[in-house]
Amino acid sequence: MAAINADLSVNGYTFEDIQTLAKEILKHTSLRPKIALICGTGLGGIAEVVENPITVPYESIPGFPVSTVEGHSGNFVFGTLGGKQVLLMRGRLHYYEGYPMWKVAMPVRVMKAMGIETLLLTNAAGGLNPKYNTGDLMIIKDHIDLPGLTGECVLIGKNDTRFGPRFIATNATYDHDLRSKFKQVVLELGYGNILQEGVYIMIGGPTFSSAAEARVLRMFGADAVGMSTVPESVVGRHSGMRIFGVSLISDMVDMEDGSKFLVTHEDVLKTANERALLMQKVFVKFIHLID
């Protein structure tokens, strides 16, 4: 296998590095999926319903970073879901783990090099919209890239146009057709009462928001807050992929001064666990409907 050069001036991984990683991963399977799903915190259970799974641990891929967060196991899983070939990323990389932004989203470039055309993003997020409840599913209709707005956009650095153009529009990132298909599936399964559609804001983490910060995020127009997803969707968009995202509202963010409720990662995992079966059912039917 060729060496990974990781040239920092071109966002760490060169175009050739990405092709090398893709080829290395594809050696494990003859499947060539066009749909990929990134599993959010505690949402890796979706991989358990993948038929004839082929698991490729990140640590078996030379030059690939590992996931360090509980609830993210660190494997690619190839197989069939809803009658379609799929690639699952079970274990994402986060900025707060100490990875630079370009590394956080690098797997999306590898996916593109493997032939992925549609990227499905899932995450656990804190609810900011007072109408939401813990356990709700929020289709992402738009995002706020808070790190990007403050100088940490994932696309910063020299641009190699083989990945995508220097400047890209990020409005209308989340595909309308996929959003309505997902809505249809959740309604058909009888879960319309927990379905929301809203704006996701990314913070760097790993601190959960203070009450004053949470009020600011709400004032910005965000409905849910998390520490992921946006770099992946921006890189997916940059490379011309169709994007869909959904947040599981794992906790309601406290905005009251002096409140005694202190959210923990265990709370987030608990909600994800409670919704694991539903997420499996929804994604099997949803993926079945994707062209």
Ligand SMILES: O=P(O)(O)O[C@H]1O[C@H](CO)[C@@H](O)[C@H]1O
């Ligand atoms: O966004 P995902 O990976 O689902 O995880 C969310 O849950 C973790 C906090 O409990 C953070 O990593 C946050 O981003």
